Amino acid sequence: MTMARIMSDEHLGSSLPxxxxxxxxxxxxxxDLERExxxxxxxxxxxxxxxxRNATNAKTWAEAAHTxxxxxxxxxxxxxxxAAEAVECDQVDHLSSRAWDDLARLESAVAEANGFIATLLRAA
Structure with missing residues (x-):
């Protein structure tokens, strides 16, 4: 059974992470490749x-966000x-409060996606 099929009925009409x-x-x-x-x-x-979180310069910040x-x-x-694109755009001023707010939004989006992925992997 495909991962798309596993979640389709449960989340019909919703925006998935x-x-x-x-x-x-x-x-x-x-x-198998999907799971991998x-x-x-x-x-x-x-x-x-x-x-x-540990970036000490704009280059490290931008590379991590871009990746x-x-x-x-x-x-x-x-x-x-x-969310990662917004963080990447903050590279010049990566220590600003706006950059850290964008990073918090990115962390939230990643947590949501990873929670969804964990559910998929358990169901597969």
Whole structure:
């Protein structure tokens, strides 16, 4: 059973943290590959958030946000990608209160996506 099928009836009409149709297209419908990239995203998202929290310069900040944005786009976590893009744009002033507010929104989006992914992986 596909991950898209597992969640379709339960979340019909709602906006999911991960676009399962996009994920299926990206993985050519390979369910094992879907699971693998979701696990990789969970791991990488935690690592990139840690790098953002500890960034001491604009380059590190921007690279971590950019990496997370790309990973999110790859699996269809578009809310995470949008939040990561806002954080990436804060690179010049990465110590400002606005940058930290954007980072908090990104952390929330990642938590939501990773919670959804954990549910998917348990159900698969």
């Amino acid at each position: 991960v676009d399962l149709t996009h994920l299926s297209r990206q993985t050519f419908g390979d369910h 990239v979701l696990v990789l995203f969970e791991r990488q998202s935690r690592t990139m958030l840690e790098r953002l 997370l944005k790309g990973s999110a786009l790859g699996i269809g976590a578009f809310g995470v990608a949008q």
